Amino acid sequence: MTAPGAPSARDAAPAGDAAAPALDAAAPARDAAAPALDAAAPARDAAAPALDAAGISKTFGAVRVLHDVGLTLARGEIRALVGRNGCGKSTLIKVLAGVHAPDAGGRLALAGRPVALPVRAADLRAHGLAFVHQDLALEEEAPVIDNLLVGRWATAGGGRIPWRRERRRATEALARFGVEVDVRRPLRELSQLERALVAIVRALLELPDDGGVLVLDEPSAFLPAEDVERLFAAVRTAAAGGTAVVYVSHRLEEVLALADSVTVLRDGRHVVTRPLAGAPAPDAPAPGTPAPDAPARDASAHALTKDALVELILGQRLEAFYPSLAAPAAAGAPVLRAEGLRGRVVRDLSLTVGAGEIVGVTGLAGSGFDELPYLLFGSGGARGGIVTIAGAHAQNRGAAGANRGATGANRGATGANRGADVRIEATALDPSRAVAAGVALLPADRGRQSGVPELSVAANVSLPALGRFARVGRIDRRAERHAVRELIARVGVVPPDERLQLGQLSGGNQQKALLAKWLQLDPRVLLLHEPAQGVDVAAKHELMARIEQAAERGAGVLIASAEGEDLAHLCHRVLVLHGGRLVAELRGDEVSEERIAELSFGHIYEKEAAHV
Amino acid sequence: MSEAVERYGLLGAWALVALGFVIAEPAFRDIATAQIIFGSQSTLLIVALAVVVVLLAGEFDMSVGAVVSVSATLLVYLNAEQGWPLLLALVAVLAIGLLVGSANALITLRFGVPSIVVTLGMATLIAGISAGIAGTAPRGGVSQPLIDTVSAQLFGLPVAFYIAVAVGFALWFFVEQTPRGRHLVFAGRGHEVARLAGLRPDRYRAGALIAGSLLASLAGIVLVGLTGASASDAGNSFLLPAFAAAFLGSTTIKPGQFNVWGTFVAVYFLVTGVTGLQLLGYTGWVEQVFYGGSLLVAVIVTRVVARQRTRAAAAAAEAAALAESPPGTAHPAAAPGAAAEATPAQAAASAAKEATA
Incomplete structure (x- = not known):
């Protein structure tokens, strides 16, 4: 030693x-x-x-x-x-x-x-090491006792599980950490806190008598603030029993x-x-x-x-500063507005994105910033709030019209010169409606949500605009290929070969192609989640240039990203979330990587709260 | 594996098998054998296409065999025993296909039950209902015009063959040439991608399940037209060969994707093999061995090819990610550590998925 x-x-x-x-x-x-x-x-x-x-x-x-x-x-x-x-x-x-x-x-x-x-x-168990990850890795439908004891049932004669004894064991183990439940109930009936505690108790049961080591990776990320103290109590109880705890937060x-x-x-x-x-x-x-x-x-x-x-x-000194709440740099009329938006983590959040404006949303893991683009797109998880998308202008009819074949919904939204605003409960919004209203989303999960790697670049890129290439119900594949080839060449996809499978391109080139997929529709609102994740520097610059260009053409852009550097470079305005709430807003010159990082840790939060 | 080999490998294998039989068995050289191979399996072709539609949407339909049986049985029962006019009986049978497909779709989508289970239950359920109404005895006596039409020879092959080709062409046109066909492919291959592109993938899944059942009903009608009779279990023998053909077909013509012409090639490869072996004197068990073995080989090949592709793509992606951050920069943004910490994104994504489920 x-x-x-x-x-x-x-x-x-x-x-x-x-x-x-x-x-x-x-x-x-x-x-x-x-x-x-x-x-x-x-x-x-x-x-x-x-x-x-x-x-x-x-x-x-x-x-x-x-x-x-x-x-x-x-x-x-x-x-x-x-x-x-x-x-x-x-x-x-x-x-x-x-x-x-x-x-x-x-x-x-x-x-x-x-x-x-x-x-x-x-060998982790033999070494006395146990982990609880943020997602808890529990089975929602299984009874609490199964979640707790699976893989370590005691057995009585004939290999049978002594249910009564095991129930008592599970109940007592949970009770020690303040969870009083009928262990036969399915896990989903438990609160978020109780589930976290079940995961912790399960991990502790894996550890040897002398305590072992328990690693908790962001265990509080999905907990309401009022429950955190009970989680702490559980962690202290574990430590009092000799367990060393690594707490990542x-x-x-x-x-x-x-x-x-x-x-x-x-x-x-x-x-x-x-x-x-x-x-x-x-x-x-x-x-x-x-x-x-x-x-x-x-x-x-x-x-x-x-x-x-x-x-x-x-790694640097904090500068004493407060985000000023001065008027924003001139942004166009609002194209996207959310009021009282609520999701899995996001609480009561309101924001506006103007035409031509690039707004960043950021925060730490678990702060809910990464949930926002999906909530605003209606892709699920919304628990309340209202989303308003400004009505499409004439020049947007092409895009919405092209998509008409795809969705068949909201044909009326693109009426004459300017359609009526789409104002809708967040819980009733769905991607189909969002797209019809001129919203585009580029998700972070490239291979599962954004594109299909095994299909061709042409098919992936033309997907939301197939109606444009239809002649009497039939896709003019030559026109489609030409259009896609031109599109991907314009955003700098290398090689600009639309016949390749999407997955054969590098990550950066895939991302460029998938951005092009949405830009061809001239969206009024462009939502992006970690657009530069896993792409090389050159591709990142290309992507940023295209995003800026979209904004110059009048789109309202919202980028959710943990990369403060990118946001500082690109955004007119950056919103910082902490614990699901909007805690700070940086505008114009205030937007810098350092300030974004400081605010992300909730630094200003208390001071601001004290002001109010 | 070079692309051409991958694309036309099964065609070559088919030619080799045929050549082998031509050399080994004089009877195989008879033109009648070719007619049997191309003509007799029209029903199987249509059932295989039914399976392909549903597979394209990412679902499984295990009830196609039962729908064939039930359709055939009810067609003969209504037409021959209940005295319904032929056209009315045909409409009724297709309506039953529509009904079964709709029920499959409704249960699968409304309650989120995997279609493989729903259709398995449905298969047994409708077979039972059909037996309750019409009994299980083989029966004949269907209106002669049906037999005359479906079995009529045209350039040496029955009309049934052309029906199957027409269905294949229609399906190929839809999938390859129309926007909705493309949407169907995305709904099957990338449900979330389709959904986030503003499409409604569930509608395509439902449509595919309904179309699959309708095609199976059509196959039942063709079967009666070719044989003039129905048996209560006539359709079951099509289920496995149809799946074998669909999966085998996905390794050829358009490798990696279920496709119409690949399915045709696969059907004929299987039928040629079985016919040749039968001519050589192997009967009874050989069909099962050949069909079952082909299905297993087909899914293994599909899997291996897909895995190679994924691996190649993953390697490319990793290389790109690593190229991004030269060592020594302040923020190794693309470092796997950073990527790993983006888990809430995935959490949000899975939450979104839950919400839609």
């Missing part, structure tokens, strides 16, 4: 980090704390850290996404793992879960027992309220691991004598404020 604290010291971010040096100097406290002896687990060294990973690197092709990162947790410690999107925390967790094989040179030990890398997913308020310590990753590197003052002392017996090189918890735990944490995450 290496000296406690050593991995963190070695992994601390190199200099060149403006804000962090002072903090980096503070050695992790609880990392070093040796837990009390526990004789219950003979094969495992109870005095060793529950989790001790060091030197973990991961390279995908030419891109190194993790640089020599370490993570050490004592028994019963709650460690928050934070960083912005793409900082490497997901990759780190996937290495632990055996999804990714790390580069050579890493080292992993659990409760003092070395574990060979890459971890084999089948974007919600920094939660991190500060719950965790004993925090590890910050940035650009694939370990930045700092620090104890947190705000966390209540665990109920577990106090840890043993701290290692001499680590300051005692209370001594070192000068309060880490949320601002300081955001600075650590971003």
Whole structure:
């Protein structure tokens, strides 16, 4: 076993980090704390850290996404793992879960027992590692008890399940975490919080008696704020039982309220691991004598404020600024309006997009920003609110008319010079109506929602406009091919061969072709979700140029993306969501990558709330 | 595998099989054999096309065989025993096909039950109802004009053959040449893509299930026209060969997609094989072995080809993603880590799917 604290010291971010040096100097406290002896687990060294990973690197092709990162947790410690999107925390967790094989040179030990890398997913349980992912991985229709115990039923004589005993076991396990339910009921009857707790209890049942390590990946993402405290209680109960918890969250308020310590990753590197003052002392017996090189918890735990944490995450000093609520730069008449929109995460959100305006919506994972384009397109998940799409102008008739054959709906919407506005309950909106009203959506899931990879580029691109190529009910395939070839050449698809299967193009070229599919309709409203995801730089520029061009031609554009850099480059206005609500709006010159990132962490939220 | 080999491989295999039989069995060289091969299987052709329509929409219709039986039985029962005029009996039989298809579509879409289960239940249900009404005894006595028309020889082949070709041509035209046919393909291959393009894929799925049953009814009528009689289980023997032909057909002409002319080639490949083996003296069991084996080989080939394509596409996509971020940039945006954190997007997508289901 290496000296406690050593991995963190070695992994601390190199200099060149403006804000962090002072903090980096503070050695992790609880990392070093040796837990009390526990004789219950003979094969495992109870005095060793529950989790001790060091030197973990991961390279995908030419891109190194993790640089020599370490993570050490004592028994019963709650460690928050934070960083912005793409900082490497997901990759780190996937290495632990055996999804990714790390580069050579890493080292992993659990409760003092070395574990060979890459971890084999089948051995996780034997190692005492359990994971709860954001989607919980539960079966909605199955009874609670099945969700909890499947794969680990006790068996009585003849291989039979002793139902009465197992029911009691399940009920008691849940009750310890405050879930009082009839375990025979199907899971879907439980609240979102109760489901999360079921997933956590299931994971805990997998862990050995000495506690093991539980990794919670954004467990609160879909929870209403009022339920988060109960989730915390469950996590603390688990930690009190000796389980070390890695808690991944974007919600920094939660991190500060719950965790004993925090590890910050940035650009694939370990930045700092620090104890947190705000966390209540665990109920577990106090840890043993701290290692001499680590300051005692209370001594070192000068309060880490949320601002300081955001600075650590971003790697730069926060500028004191507030988004002004001044009038917007001149945008055209509104083409899209949403009032009181509600979805799975989005709560009571209102927004307007003007003609010729490019509006970005962003936030952290789980903030609901990525739900918006789908809600506005009526593709499902809406729980309330009203969407208004401005009536189409004359020049748009071509597009809507071309699509008429496709949908047959809303023929009237494109009347003479200007049709009436389409004002509709979000729950009643569907893609067919949206398209007929002049709305286009380019989803992020290219292969499943946006295009069919096995079909030709020509078929994929012409799909919403097939009516244009119909002569007496028959597709003029020559005209179709020519039109598609011209379209994809214009957006720079390489090679501009419409006969290829869509899937034979590179990701960027697929995306260009699929954008062209919608641009040919001259949409009044263009909704995009992560339009530049997984595309190369050149393709990204091409895509952005086309999006700008669409806006110049009068379309209202809404881009949902976690890529602050892209949004800063492209958008007239950026809306930031946090916990499903709109918390900030940046306009014109205020739009910058740094500000978007800061606001995403909810930084301004409290201050603004205080103003109101 | 080169594209031409992939595209015309089955045609070549068919030619080889035929050549083999020509060499091995003198009776195979008889023109009558060719007539049997091309003419006798018109019913199977139509049933295979019924299966193809439904498969194109991404659904399964296991009730086509039963619809053939029921249609044939009721046609003879109504016309010969109940004394209905032929035309009225024909309309009634097609109406039954329409009804069964509509019921399949309604249950599949309204309640979200997989069509393979719905149609399996429907097959047994209608076979039972038909037996209750008309009994299970084989029966003949249908109006002679029907037999005369369907069995009439035209250039050495029965009219039934031309009916099947006409149906095939119509289906090919619809799928390949019309906007709605293209929509049907997207509804089957990319339900979400179609939906988010503003189409209503469920309508196409329903339409395909209805069209499949209607074609099966037509096949039942053709069967009666060719044989002059009906048996209560006459249609069941078509189900497996029809699926074998549809899947085998999807490996040729337009590889990777269920297609009309590929299905024709596949039907004739299967029939040639079976006919030749029978001429060589293998009877009874050989049909089952050949049809069953062909279906399995066809689905394996389909799967392997699809997997190769997916792998090639995935490799291309990964290469593109990696090319994006030169190392050392501040934001490895395309790094898998970043992609992995976009899970709420997928969550939203699946939520959307749930909502529509």
